[in-house]
Amino acid sequence: NAGVTQTPKFRVLKTGQSMTLLCAQDMNHEYMYWYRQDPGMGLRLIHYSVGEGTTAKGEVPDGYNVSRLKKQNFLLGLESAAPSQTSVYFCASSSGAATNNQPQHFGDGTRLSIL
Amino acid sequence: GENVEQHPSTLSVQEGDSAVIKCTYSDSASNYFPWYKQELGKRPQLIIDIRSNVGEKKDQRIAVTLNKTAKHFSLHITETQPEDSAVYFCAASLKTSYDKVIFGPGTSLSVIP
Numbered sequence: 371n372a373g374v375t376q377t378p379k380f381r382v383l384k385t386g387q388s389m390t391l392l393c394a395q396d397m398n399h400e401y402m403y404w405y406r407q408d409p410g411m412g413l414r415l416i417h418y419s420v421g422e423g424t425t426a427k428g429e430v431p432d433g434y435n436v437s438r439l440k441k442q443n444f445l446l447g448l449e450s451a452a453p454s455q456t457s458v459y460f461c462a463s464s465s466g467a468a469t470n471n472q473p474q475h476f477g478d479g480t481r482l483s484i485l
Numbered sequence: 486g487e488n489v490e491q492h493p494s495t496l497s498v499q500e501g502d503s504a505v506i507k508c509t510y511s512d513s514a515s516n517y518f519p520w521y522k523q524e525l526g527k528r529p530q531l532i533i534d535i536r537s538n539v540g541e542k543k544d545q546r547i548a549v550t551l552n553k554t555a556k557h558f559s560l561h562i563t564e565t566q567p568e569d570s571a572v573y574f575c576a577a578s579l580k581t582s583y584d585k586v587i588f589g590p591g592t593s594l595s596v597i598p
Contacts, residue, residue: 403585405588410494410590410591411590412491412574412588412589412590412591413529413574413588414588415585415587418585420584428585429486429587460528460529467578467584468517468578468579468584468585468586470517470584471517471534471536473519473531473534474519474531474586475531476521476528476529476530477528478527478528479528
C-alpha cells in the first residue's frame with residue numbers, strides 16, 4: 371500500500387517551460403488536493419477535486435491547471451513556468467470532506483525550481 | 486477571506502518541558518481541526534484532530550483543546566523529546582461549495598537536549 375505517490379521528486383525548469391506533476395493514490399479516496407509550501411506561509415491550496423472529473427480552485431490557482439480524469443490520479447500543470455512558482459508542491463488525498471472529519475494523507479512532495 | 490492564525494512562529498523548549506501552540510480561526514462554521522507535524526524534508530503527517538463538539542482530546546503526550554466561542558484551539562505537548570522537533574501546522578475546515586481545510590503558517594518547534 372503506497373498511499374500517495376508524487377512524481378517527479380525534483381525538477382528544475384527554465385522560465386516559460388511547461389510541465390506536469392503527477393499525483394497517484396491507491397486508497398480509493400474521493401478527494402484530492404494540490405498545495406504549495408513556501409517558507410513562513412504554510413500550505414496554500416492551489417486546486418482540489420472532490421471526485422473523478424471534478425476540479426475546483428483553491429487559494430492560489432493562478433498559473434496552474436489540473437485534471438482528474440481517473441479517480442486515482444490528480445495532475446497539476448504549469449503552462450508557462452515563472453520564478454514565483456519555485457516551491458515545494460504537495461499532493462494530498464482524503465476519503466471524504468473535511469467537515470466529515472476526514473484527514474488528509476500527503477505525498478512526499480515535489481521540489482520545483484524555476485530559473 | 487477566511488484564515489487561520491498560528492502563534493508562535495518559532496518555539497524552543499528544553500527537553501522534558503511542555504510546549505503550547507495556539508491557533509485562531511475566522512470561519513464560525515468550522516467544525517474540524519486537525520494538527521499536522523512535518524519533520525525536515527518530510528511530508529506533513531496528521532498527529533491529532535478534534536471535532537467541534539469536543540472540548541479536549543488527548544493522545545499520550547499530546548493534547549488539543551478547542552474553544553468554539555473564542556474561535557481558538559491549542560496543541561499541548563508534554564514531556565517534550567528531541568524527536569518532537571519539527572514544524573507543526575494547525576488547520577480548520579471551511580464550509581464552502583466544496584469542503585476543504587485552511588492551514589496556519591506553521592510553528593517551528595525545537596527541543597533542546
